[in-house]
Amino acid sequence: MNKKPLNCEEAERLIPLYVAGLLDDPAPLEAHLKTCRACREKVERERFIEDTLRTLKPYQPPPGLKEDILKAVKRPHGFSRLVRQPLFWTFIGTATVILILAALFLAKPKPKLLEAAPLTGEVLFPTQDAVILAKDFKLVFVYAPERPDIDVSVYLDDGEITGTVKSVDGLIVYQSPKIDEGYHKIWVRLKDRKTGEEKEFQRLVYVIGGEKK
Amino acid sequence: LDEVKDPKKEESFEEVIERYLPRIFNLVYYRVEDYEEARDLTQDIFLKAFKAYPSFKGNSSPYTWLYRIALNHTTNYLKKRGRMKNVSLDEIFEKNPESFGYTEDFKSELREEHIREKVMQLPHIYRDVIVLFYFESMSIDEISRLLNVPQGTVKSRLSRGREVLSRWLKELWEKI
Numbered sequence: 001m002n003k004k005p006l007n008c009e010e011a012e013r014l015i016p017l018y019v020a021g022l023l024d025d026p027a028p029l030e031a032h033l034k035t036c037r038a039c040r041e042k043v044e045r046e047r048f049i050e051d052t053l054r055t056l057k058p059y060q061p062p063p064g065l066k067e068d069i070l071k072a073v074k075r076p077h078g079f080s081r082l083v084r085q086p087l088f089w090t091f092i093g094t095a096t097v098i099l100i101l102a103a104l105f106l107a108k109p110k111p112k113l114l115e116a117a118p119l120t121g122e123v124l125f126p127t128q129d130a131v132i133l134a135k136d137f138k139l140v141f142v143y144a145p146e147r148p149d150i151d152v153s154v155y156l157d158d159g160e161i162t163g164t165v166k167s168v169d170g171l172i173v174y175q176s177p178k179i180d181e182g183y184h185k186i187w188v189r190l191k192d193r194k195t196g197e198e199k200e201f202q203r204l205v206y207v208i209g210g211e212k213k
Numbered sequence: 214l215d216e217v218k219d220p221k222k223e224e225s226f227e228e229v230i231e232r233y234l235p236r237i238f239n240l241v242y243y244r245v246e247d248y249e250e251a252r253d254l255t256q257d258i259f260l261k262a263f264k265a266y267p268s269f270k271g272n273s274s275p276y277t278w279l280y281r282i283a284l285n286h287t288t289n290y291l292k293k294r295g296r297m298k299n300v301s302l303d304e305i306f307e308k309n310p311e312s313f314g315y316t317e318d319f320k321s322e323l324r325e326e327h328i329r330e331k332v333m334q335l336p337h338i339y340r341d342v343i344v345l346f347y348f349e350s351m352s353i354d355e356i357s358r359l360l361n362v363p364q365g366t367v368k369s370r371l372s373r374g375r376e377v378l379s380r381w382l383k384e385l386w387e388k389i
Contacts, residue, residue: 072256
């Protein structure tokens, strides 16, 4: 049975399969090609493309990819994907910054005990020879805060005081519950526990309005 | 990795990586069109394959098995990225591909690169069969089984893909 001859449009569609060797029945196309120069040129063009496609060099994988895959399969599952997540690196970045700050904080040199520093202190209140009301009688003394290795004792007249002593970071505040009217000596003694060195700071004040002797 | 070597299988997983990595990478790159993404996806694919390797029965070649994983994985990825779309042939032909930048010292390497670029611009349904048929030298039957489509469909896609390429490459042809 004679088949209807192909026209150029039909032939054009078959040419790629023809040059690829995939046309089941090439006879009608070959018949058309015998009579059509334009389609023969198309075949030539298709052969060129066909040859180029068949000989194209493949894209090469990036160097190191094989090693990365081998490493990844040896790691716990999911880790490799995890490390490629932006959030993972955000987390790692934040954690690193926190760790560095923590390390810096911990490594920050502590205030060194200045063993060679002299015992220092100052009576802030009262001033020497002050006249003060009994109700206002108190002692405010500041001493070297960097010397926690010293003992601080507060005395009133000839004995250690029994009132309230508050000590915060080198600041001593003493308040007496009751005090007699008259002259009083209040003094502070600092003692270096290591060297045994002592230093005293005194104030003589006149108290009025206290209990009469 | 030696632990995953199954006596029923001819290759250890390391040998599978060694043998198929370049081909899988090539396939993935043609699908996703981005070198870095292709790198990451290829690594994912081999990790997936590594996990699945113990259950790989060896009924098909590791090559077909890996290709299926690669195709599924990249398809899912492209769908998520919204880069998987169907384009009609008319739309493709309406495209006006840029000039090939022909110069007097036009080299075959340059020509190859242009053809690669044009393959990359093909819609996925055509690109996949072109890549598998020409670059991976798969038969129509193998492609049909791999893509789970009839052989006639593979041929039709191959023919259409080639038709599109021919039109795009016409300019190149005229200049050589």
